[in-house]
Amino acid sequence: MERTTGSIDGNHYETVIIGAGMSGLAAGIRLAYFGKNVLILERHNAAGGLNSFYSFQGRKYDVGLHAMTNFVRSGTKGTPLGKVLRQLRLERESFDLSEQKGSRIIFPGVELQFNNDFELFESEVIRAFPHEKDNFAKLIELIRSFNEVALDNEETSARVEIAKIIKDPLLIDMILLPLMYYGSAQENDMDFSQFVVMFKSLFFEGFARPFEGVRQIIRVLLKRYKELGGQRKMKCGVKQIILDKDQVKALELDNGDTITADKVISSAGLVETLRMCSDHPTTTGNDNIGRISCMETTxxxxxxxxxxxxxxxxxxxxxxxxxxxxxxxxxxxxxSGVVCLPNNYQYGEGRTLEEGFLRITALANFDKWTQLPEEEYQASKKEWHQVLLDKALHLLGTKTIQDVQPHVITTDIFTPRTIKKYTGHLAGALYGAPHKTRDGRTPIKDLFICGTDQGFLGIVGAMLSGISMANLHILQPSS
Ligand SMILES: Cc1cc2nc3c(=O)[nH]c(=O)nc-3n(C[C@H](O)[C@H](O)[C@H](O)COP(=O)(O)OP(=O)(O)OC[C@H]3O[C@@H](n4cnc5c(N)ncnc54)[C@H](O)[C@@H]3O)c2cc1C
Incomplete structure (x- = not known):
């Protein structure tokens, strides 16, 4: 049974988690499993955060989920997915994952195919860049031996590190593009540790999708949290973190209530969380607000x-x-961008999605979108949808839009404005702040960060982040 009351003295909790995204839910499950009195506060009425879904005109759309990265087949040891399932005591079947059919990286005049068997990608690189065969092998050796999750890794440029090994700039860009799109908060580069995380999660491991989309994962996490007695309050945002000197004293909620907690873990973002703290100026972290945002059309x-x-x-x-x-x-x-076809997973005999979906993601400018008056905003959405659709059809080898147009049932579009509205991320920043707090610590005692701005990204990464931060700061605080 989900505890409805159960706080220690009415409004005090051992741990409060801000945000019911993937990281907050995973942290909550871990703490509830160990009997902690834990409360998750979420500003919106739906869980999932950046990876959620919404209903529009009777249809459910996934936000976020193109692919669950980090997929490994049953029995593969020592990988993030296995760790997440083990630490949350979940059966892998509960996610109902199906593998991708196959994907491509397309640049002018050259393309690389990959799927969930790394050998394909390796052979494609050697086919297209035979002169880089030995260097690519060296890069792989470095990636395999690198401990990307060490919390004390120094931030270094992936571009600089890769260029020490790979000489062909085109190959460097072809490797980096998908990894940046699926997890870099920095422009035209990424932190080397993050590069290794993403390389392993896309190329060594791979893509999968639950047949029902992201709601399957959210449903499993919510059920587990509830079974363990975790408490959550939806439509209940945190307005302010009240400090006493440099220590958390209480949380003031959007509805004016106040609650107290021994420790707070926030998945709202590093700068966003610090700006919630009383006495912190609204300019806190101005130089650490992400600029990477996107538009997506379905x-x-x-x-x-x-x-x-x-x-x-x-x-x-x-x-x-x-x-x-x-x-x-x-x-x-x-x-540049990403085209995703959620139908093209190996769901198995007799399991096909009811409709066809074509999703296209491209980078977008938050300031420009937010400055548009409403009428222009709507018109621009339509205009850019068409531009991106034409682009995707060209890449997919469809010569004219007329071949497809009669089969279009409906379209939907989100912009950086939507991301900001539904996640609270400043500037609609897809992957949060460019500089992360890898150990989750903040300058405030008993206030920790998990999720996007701790630095583990994606669905599996975010869950792992919630687990790691709960373990490090709440369950084993002496380490
Ligand atoms: C467009 C897009 C596509 C993506 N595609 C994929 C993909 O295909 N595969 C993949 O693995 N990953 C993908 N990701 C990345 C993945 O979604 C994120 O890395 C992950 O979901 C982040 O989880 P999180 O818990 O850290 O943060 P969030 O999901 O941002 O959750 C934070 C939560 O905190 C809540 N919150 C914020 N402020 C407050 C407050 N003051 N009070 C209460 N609640 C608050 C928010 O409402 C939100 O629910 C994508 C992301 C985006 C935006």
């Missing part, structure tokens, strides 16, 4: 993508040999 079709000849699961593309991954000058930069 086209719903009355046919399976494979009926149009589209067999890929995910495409990462760049129109230029030197890929651009930075906040664009215009509303959207269509020169």
């Amino acid at each position: 086209t719903v079709l009355n046919k399976e993508p494979s009926e149009f000849g589209w067999e890929d699961t995910i495409l990462f593309f760049s129109d230029q040999a030197k890929a651009e991954y930075a906040c664009p000058k215009n509303l959207v930069d269509p020169r």
Whole structure:
């Protein structure tokens, strides 16, 4: 039974977690499992945070989930997915994961295929870049031996480190693009530890998706949390973290109530959390607000993508040999992006999604989108949807939009404005702050960060972050 009361003296908890995203839910499960009196506070009425879903005109859309990275097959030892399942005491079958069919990285004149068997990617790199065969082997050796999760790793540039080994700039960009798109808060680069995390999670491990999408994972996490007696309050945001000197004293909620806690773990973001603290100026962390945000369009079709000849699961593309991954000058930069076809997973005999989905993600400028008056905002959404759709169809080999248009049932679009609204992330920053707090500590005693700004990204990464921070700061605080 989920505890409805059970706080120590009415409004005091051992641990309060801010946010019911993947990291907050995982931290909550871990603490509830060990009998802690834990409360999750979430500003919205839906759990999942960046990886959630919404209903629009009777249809459920996934936000976030293109692919669950870090997929490994049953029995593979020593990987993040196994650790998450073990630490949360969950059966892997409960996520109902199906593997990708296959994906591609497309640059001008060259493409690399990959799937959940690393050998394919390795052979593709050697085929397209034979002159880099030995260097690529050296890079792989370095990645395999690197401890990317050590909390005291120094921040270093992945570009600089890779360029010490790989000489062809095109190969460097082709390797980096998907990893940046799925987990870099920095423009045109990423921290080397983060690079290794992402390389392993995309290329050594791989992509999978629950048949029912992200709601399957959220449902499992909520059920587990409830079974263990964890408490949560939805539509209940934290307005202010009240400090006594440099220690958490209480939390003031959006509805004016006050609660107290021995320790607080926040998944709201590093800068966002510090700005919630009383006495902290609203300019705190101005130099650590992420600039990477995106627009995503979903086209719903009355046919399976494979009926149009589209067999890929995910495409990462760049129109230029030197890929651009930075906040664009215009509303959207269509020169690079990600195309995702959620139908193209190996769901098994007789299991097909009811409709076809084509999702396209491209980088977008938060300031420009938020400055638009409402009418222009709506018109720009439509305009950019068309630009991105044309682009995706071209990549997928469909010559004219007329082949597809009659099969379009509906479309939906989100922008950086939507990301800010539903997650609270400043500047609609997809992957939060460029500089993370890897050990989760803040300058405030008993206030810790988990999730995006602790530095483990993606669904599995965020859950692992919640688990690690709960273990480190609450369950084994002496370490
Ligand atoms: C467009 C997009 C596509 C993505 N695609 C994928 C993908 O395909 N595969 C993948 O593995 N990962 C993907 N990710 C990344 C993944 O979604 C995130 O890394 C992960 O979900 C982050 O989880 P989190 O718990 O750290 O933070 P969040 O999901 O941001 O959760 C934080 C929660 O805190 C709440 N909150 C904030 N402030 C307050 C407050 N003051 N009071 C109460 N509650 C508050 C928010 O409402 C939110 O629910 C994607 C992300 C985006 C945005």
